[in-house]
Amino acid sequence: MDTEKLIRDVVQNVIKRLKSELPQGREVPGSGQRLDVKAEEKEGPAAVGVETIRASRREVPQRKIVCGVSVRHVHLSREHVDVLYGKDYKLQILRELYQPGTYAYKETVTIVGPKLNAIQNVRILGPLRDRTQVELAKTDCIILGIDAPVRASGDLEGSASAVLIGPKGAVYLSEGVIRANRHIHLSQEDADYFGIKDNQLVDVRVGGPKGLTFNNVQVRVSPEFKSEMHVDTDDANAADLVNGSLVEIVDASCISPIVPAMADANHTPPPIPDSSFAGEITDTNILKSMSVFTPVKGSSVFKFFAGSQPETVEGKSSPEGSGSGSSPGSRPGKILITVNDLDNYKDTGIKLGPNVILTPLARDEALARGIKIFQ
Numbered sequence: 624m625d626t627e628k629l630i631r632d633v634v635q636n637v638i639k640r641l642k643s644e645l646p647q648g649r650e651v652p653g654s655g656q657r658l659d660v661k662a663e664e665k666e667g668p669a670a671v672g673v674e675t676i677r678a679s680r681r682e683v684p685q686r687k688i689v690c691g692v693s694v695r696h697v698h699l700s701r702e703h704v705d706v707l708y709g710k711d712y713k714l715q716i717l718r719e720l721y722q723p724g725t726y727a728y729k730e731t732v733t734i735v736g737p738k739l740n741a742i743q744n745v746r747i748l749g750p751l752r753d754r755t756q757v758e759l760a761k762t763d764c765i766i767l768g769i770d771a772p773v774r775a776s777g778d779l780e781g782s783a784s785a786v787l788i789g790p791k792g793a794v795y796l797s798e799g800v801i802r803a804n805r806h807i808h809l810s811q812e813d814a815d816y817f818g819i820k821d822n823q824l825v826d827v828r829v830g831g832p833k834g835l836t837f838n839n840v841q842v843r844v845s846p847e848f849k850s851e852m853h854v855d856t857d858d859a860n861a862a863d864l865v866n867g868s869l870v871e872i873v874d875a876s877c878i879s880p881i882v883p884a885m886a887d888a889n890h891t892p893p894p895i896p897d898s899s900f901a902g903e904i905t906d907t908n909i910l911k912s913m914s915v916f917t918p919v920k921g922s923s924v925f926k927f928f929a930g931s932q933p934e935t936v937e938g939k940s941s942p943e944g945s946g947s948g949s950s951p952g953s954r955p956g957k958i959l960i961t962v963n964d965l966d967n968y969k970d971t972g973i974k975l976g977p978n979v980i981l982t983p984l985a986r987d988e989a990l991a992r993g994i995k996i997f998q
Contacts (some may be wrong), residue, residue, distance in 0.1 A: 686817050686872035690829075690852045691721055692859040693803065695763050696746045697732055697787065698756040707732060707789025714747060721851055722808060725749065733788040734759075736767025739959075739982065741788075754779060757787070757800040760855040764802065774801040775841060803855060806841040807872075808848040817872065820844065826875035827852060833863040836875055961985050969994055 783800035972995035
């Protein structure tokens with residue numbers, strides 16, 4: 624038996640198979656390497672046989688892509704930019720983002736939730752959209768007291784509400800606050816290479832000491848995209864991901880799906896008491912803006928009336944006034960009383976009413992100081 628001829632024939636068959644199965648000169652995403660079979664053939668099959676086989680093992684298409692961590696942010700409509708920053712205000716671009724045609728603006732907003740907690744300096748991302756959308760992580764929602772659903776971008780029907788505050792005014796969003804689903808932007812070239820279609824759900828594996836597999840990751844395919852996975856800060860922290868981490872699209876269909884379930888009361892661990900989050904807004908600039916405001920009739924837009932002072936009732940200062948900044952005939956503004964305002968009421972007491980908001984912490988502190996509270 625001619626052993627040398629047999630080896631040569633086997634190598635030639637391997638090369639032919641590689642030529643038919645792998646794209647010529649195609650870079651394997653995430654590896655930074657290319658497999659050019661034609662270049663190897665020029666060196667002679669006998670000389671490159673072993674190296675070609677090694678290369679084929681090394682260059683099996685691993686479906687790796689880059690990961691980006693998406694921190695909380697806001698997409699604004701033109702209408703709401705006008706309210707928050709002034710009519711026809713032009714937002715200033717801070718820097719371009721990884722995806723073509725997207726960028727971060729220099730301007731930010733403050734988000735206020737039902738607990739009257741606030742998260743300041745939330746970045747506005749561009750370009751502007753038809754509808755305002757707020758994207759938060761679960762931790763952000765806990766701070767604000769918002770029960771935001773997990774949604775794909777743009778799916779805002781029945782989502783959560785919040786108040787956005789800018790330097791010129793505020794906007795009440797009856798819906799528009801979501802927790803963005805895990806998703807992948809995939810170029811058409813990589814989608815064809817990976818064999819993945821638009822809107823397909825895939826599994827993504829992360830390596831390292833905190834490695835895990837993300838399920839139900841939505842893939843969006845477009846020729847305009849750069850291939851990139853997006854996760855929020857909670858998911859990123861759970862897996863020790865940072866911007867630029869490589870993750871791999873895998874097939875976890877062999878694993879039986881797990882239906883979300885809760886243990887019964889006898890097996891539910893008690894929560895750990897946590898007082899790390901403040902119970903009210905303490906930023907003086909926010910309080911100044913929120914002290915008196917009134918909604919425009921038939922709209923979700925709020926206009927501020929700054930510099931208001933309590934009116935006098937029976938010769939005494941009362942917190943129920945509509946404020947000197949209110950226009951005649953307009954709806955009375957809301958008065959927000961926090962711990963920082965209690966010194967104004969130590970002699971007169973606090974008279975509660977439909978337009979007065981007394982925070983729980985301020986109520987407790989007022990009683991502790993002996994400040995009377997009237998209904």
